[in-house]
Amino acid sequence: MKNLKIYNILSLFVMASIFLISFGSCSDDDAQLAPLKIDSVSKAMSSSKPVNPAHNDSLTSVGYAGVMYIIKGSGFSGLQKIYFNGKESYFNPALVTDNTIFVTIDQNTPFENVSNELKLVTKGGTVVYPFKINAPAPVISRASTAFASPGDIITLYGDNFVSIKSVKFNNTEAEIEGTPTRYEMRVKVPADFGTYGVVVVETEFGVSKPSSIGVKYLFYGDSLPSWAYDWGGSYDAQSTENVSRGTYSIKKVAEPWSGFFMNSDLVLDTADYQLLKMSVYSTESTKIFITINSETGNTSKGTTVTLIPGTWNNISIPISDLHPESLDGGTFNNVFIQEFSNIPLTSDNIIYIDDIGFL
Template structure:
């Protein structure tokens, strides 16, 4: 038997380690997932759209979620792509020496989430990085509320929502564009002067930005239909405030929208206290229908009550605070139960300087215990006598009385779905 010395064993161990290391090195080189060595640092020449119709166009900005084509050199072995410092995932199968395809991540920082974004696209490989000026745009504008749906030409309308950045224009129903468009730095509001020629029956208010056009929703239509009482030519007044003194066209610090309005001016009783002077009840005691039924496509008796809102314009002055003040809407259903729904005034009325604001109360929230309306036809039926009631009440949830002057106009029912 051949004997092995210590030296010979060491030589054999060394050879085994050498071959194992060589095998591992060979496996690493053959690993298809391992990033290959680049021949040179990447170069970005242009960014293009994946849309074939725009394939020849280059651009320096795009929206979150867009898929783009980066054109340049030495892109085949790209290891990283970032937008404003945020890493984007990409498939190396779609990378060649001159092109790489990537989708802009939804979480990429934009001016909507970070005030000082660098607006840079960076592509990196093993040899270095290429930096390209590129703006990632926030989502399209979103209108969540309009200050006053009964606004007129020459007046200022404030839109509330999100993503009012890089705004190009504001288009009103009828296709006319507003002027003096100014968006807040945080993109949460926008003011615009209403142009002449607005036709509320012809569509929605639309904000167009570099990101695209805002989408129509329940808060983008100006007043046109659904009036129950405007205290002028449509006024089925029932009871509450004194019509001789509190249906008026003037009040301290408040300018009428159009003709007369209802006025509540008093120390609102605290602790949910009651007073007829803070109530506006519209009703026709002869049983006439006060709720809208036309146009039929907007006021279909079979439509779910969730499609509808009670709306009115409200202006407030002469009060220290809106905290704890609510607007309650009430109606009576077929068994005479009073169904109520409340909203906080400060969620809609954003100042106490007499400026008018639209307040909306979902009719699906009307309830008395478990009793609710199911469809619009339930509202049209009225109570046991067939009387229809549409009541607005100012409720003070504070313990102490709260002095306030509150004007209410254009009490109406709006279908938020039918267009």
């Protein structure tokens, strides 16, 4: 793949050289007489082998950030600036003749509430050309919750949520609540949603990569999978004081280095999962240790997670960080959580734990 990218880059420069030779044969006197104008814009393609300039004449009036285009016209000698919708794009002077410009549209070029114009500034003047920048495909960066239930209203965060065609959970279309912005939208989880789903946003400009929500196996939702024990404090497995989702959460009054162990009658195989997910709220603690190994005192068989006190922390831990190679047959049936901040804590320090599951 790396060699292919290098080949494509080299192809573009070879192509550019061909254009420059073709259009750069004018004399200096001719260049001075040429009027400043833009005749066309086309996307720079490099798929042909060898590169054929004729394959780069796909004219367009619409562009995308991060893509190279060819601007054709005249009077480009002495080019100083190139703007798309008021955002300057860098150009290589070696790829400019009086008749041709190769330029890649800047990645941060705006596409909302803009002029839809391409502007060239040269020593001899300025020219403006109608040219629209389309939004890139939408991107989902995260959801407001790691878990969801049918009917829940959740917020999706990301970018390019414009001209939305649909939002789907496992191929079921979700209802959009309110008016989305470019960076976030609120949606209602469909009635047929189970414990796990793939969320996809489609706009007029493309489809997002799938983003997951929920888990394949819910270890703790509102009740313990089987039995539990703790030390260094106390716990309530069905507390209503502070809940991330559902009715209950686990309330652990946590002294320094105190622990909480949960066991399940169901044996799970690490090969079936990629992530351990949970939501944790601490009043003071800044770090916890987590393992799925019954050797709870061996910290080399688990991992630590940093917490932000005073808010729900939606945690996703790769199964590989929990060292499945240390488990007999890669199977397990427990989750252990230990206070690990190594800081002074008051007797009122509480860790709330909710929605433990495996994806």
